[in-house]
Amino acid sequence: MAEDLCSSHKNVFIIRPPKASPLLSRMIILVFAAACGVFIFSICLKQISSQAKSFIQVIQRPCGNHGVNPLRAPHLHYPKPQSFGRAECEGNPVRFFSIVTLDRVYNLDWVSSASKNECSAAIGLKWMLNQGLMEYHDEISEHLKRKGVSVIFLFRRNLLRRMISVVANSYDCYAKPLNGTHKSHVHSQEEADTLSKYKPFINATTLISELQKMELMTAKALKYFNSTRHIVLHYEDLVSNHTKLLDVQDFLGLPHMKLKSRQVKIHKGRLQEHIQNWDEVSKTLNGTSYESFLHMDY
Ligand SMILES: *[C@@H]1O[C@H](CO)[C@@H](O)[C@H](O)[C@H]1NC(C)=O
Ligand SMILES: *[C@@H]1O[C@H](CO)[C@@H](O)[C@H](O)[C@H]1NC(C)=O
Ligand SMILES: *[C@@H]1O[C@H](CO)[C@@H](O)[C@H](O)[C@H]1NC(C)=O
Ligand SMILES: *[C@@H]1O[C@H](CO)[C@@H](O)[C@H](O)[C@H]1NC(C)=O
Numbered sequence: 034m035a036e037d038l039c040s041s042h043k044n045v046f047i048i049r050p051p052k053a054s055p056l057l058s059r060m061i062i063l064v065f066a067a068a069c070g071v072f073i074f075s076i077c078l079k080q081i082s083s084q085a086k087s088f089i090q091v092i093q094r095p096c097g098n099h100g101v102n103p104l105r106a107p108h109l110h111y112p113k114p115q116s117f118g119r120a121e122c123e124g125n126p127v128r129f130f131s132i133v134t135l136d137r138v139y140n141l142d143w144v145s146s147a148s149k150n151e152c153s154a155a156i157g158l159k160w161m162l163n164q165g166l167m168e169y170h171d172e173i174s175e176h177l178k179r180k181g182v183s184v185i186f187l188f189r190r191n192l193l194r195r196m197i198s199v200v201a202n203s204y205d206c207y208a209k210p211l212n213g214t215h216k217s218h219v220h221s222q223e224e225a226d227t228l229s230k231y232k233p234f235i236n237a238t239t240l241i242s243e244l245q246k247m248e249l250m251t252a253k254a255l256k257y258f259n260s261t262r263h264i265v266l267h268y269e270d271l272v273s274n275h276t277k278l279l280d281v282q283d284f285l286g287l288p289h290m291k292l293k294s295r296q297v298k299i300h301k302g303r304l305q306e307h308i309q310n311w312d313e314v315s316k317t318l319n320g321t322s323y324e325s326f327l328h329m330d331y
């Protein structure tokens with residue numbers, strides 16, 4: 034299998050057309066066009082990531098193509114970065130993916146034990162729905178398809194908990210309780226405990242319409258990007274089921290490897306301990322289709 038991938042790789046880059054054939058010039062144009070495409074895409078990636086301060090998430094794995102099923106595998110890319118050489122990994126394919134989320138409060142923060150950037154097997158960036166994704170959905174969807182970028186939708190089922198995270202995060206942005214630094218993601222229990230001492234106030238008047246807005250936005254995003262190669266993940270499932278990450282690796286056509294997140298949850302346990310005006314909020318949602326958010330864990 035590894036050989037198959039390698040030889041197909043060679044077919045791409047070592048083209049030996051018959052002598053003096055018009056095919057040669059066509060091939061040159063084709064290769065040139067492809068190179069331009071990759072170049073433009075890398076510029077786009079750079080702009081998007083700097084503008085959005087997105088997290089470039091890199092999943093690494095050791096060299097070798099073992100375990101990759103070429104039939105199920107997504108688009109494979111063979112980048113030639115200028116700032117470093119991929120060395121012996123040059124023949125290793127790389128998958129592009131984009132994680133689409135509603136906000137930046139949660140981060141998958143995937144790390145693996147493998148070393149060396151040069152052997153990255155998948156490279157992606159996080160893209161929030163409010164970062165032009167909805168306004169320019171047609172163009173972006175076309176672009177992602179053309180460039181073979183797989184899309185991972187990462188949503189949260191419990192939108193009320195999402196709201197708490199967002200409010201708490203914006204509080205943390207200016208109050209900075211962790212020794213004067215703002216942290217949306219924490220890596221120790223101590224930090225999580227400090228942050229969870231703040232109980233957000235939820236505006237009950239606008240609560241229902243806010244929840245509806247979020248639902249509508251997620252549904253719209255799924256509709257807009259339905260024709261891309263995509264997978265929908267829920268944060269709750271990732272947290273409660275560690276094998277869920279295998280689905281992601283299958284989707285990206287990666288061999289299974291241990292991925293773990295060092296992140297610690299900030300708002301754990303029953304919701305009423307995390308909302309200042311719990312009575313008002315629970316009264317507002319009681320009897321509505323959102324009532325389950327009051328009881329759901331995570
Ligand atoms: C804040 O800083 C103090 C002293 O530098 C340290 O002991 C404490 O652990 C820090 N707290 C957090 C939450 O990082
Ligand atoms: C809730 O939001 C509405 C609309 O933005 C605002 O008029 C009202 O004052 C807010 N209520 C509280 C308690 O902040
Ligand atoms: C996406 O397309 C598939 C097949 O065309 C359809 O069954 C599905 O309902 C669509 N999903 C959304 C969210 O539009
Ligand atoms: C965990 O996720 C895996 C992969 O999606 C699935 O097969 C399994 O049924 C899930 N387990 C539970 C308890 O939900």
Ligand SMILES: *[C@@H]1O[C@H](CO)[C@@H](O)[C@H](O)[C@H]1NC(C)=O
Pocket residue numbers: 315316319320
């Ligand atoms: C929801 O409403 C029912 C009936 O009106 C009441 O018995 C129940 O205590 C309410 N639950 C909460 C969490 O407020």
